[in-house]
Amino acid sequence: MLATIINVILILLGSAAGLLFKNLISERLMSILTHALGLCVLGIGISSIIGTQDTLCVIVCMAAGTVL
Secondary structure (H helix, E strand, O other): OHHHHHHHHHHHHHHHHHHHHHHHOOHHHHHHHHHHHHHHHHHHHHHHHHHOOOHHHHHHHHHHHHHO
């Protein structure tokens, strides 16, 4: 429970910092950061799929998430 509270607080602080400093970051840098974070998420997803025993469940959940 404590980890969830800390996570919520840090997300709110990060969002506030992003809103305050968004004018200081160029569009090019923002695009590069978005692509870099997307690649990180892709890497985490691929490593999770490789490590799982239930690949069909992952595929069904991805399809359901896409529909939602």
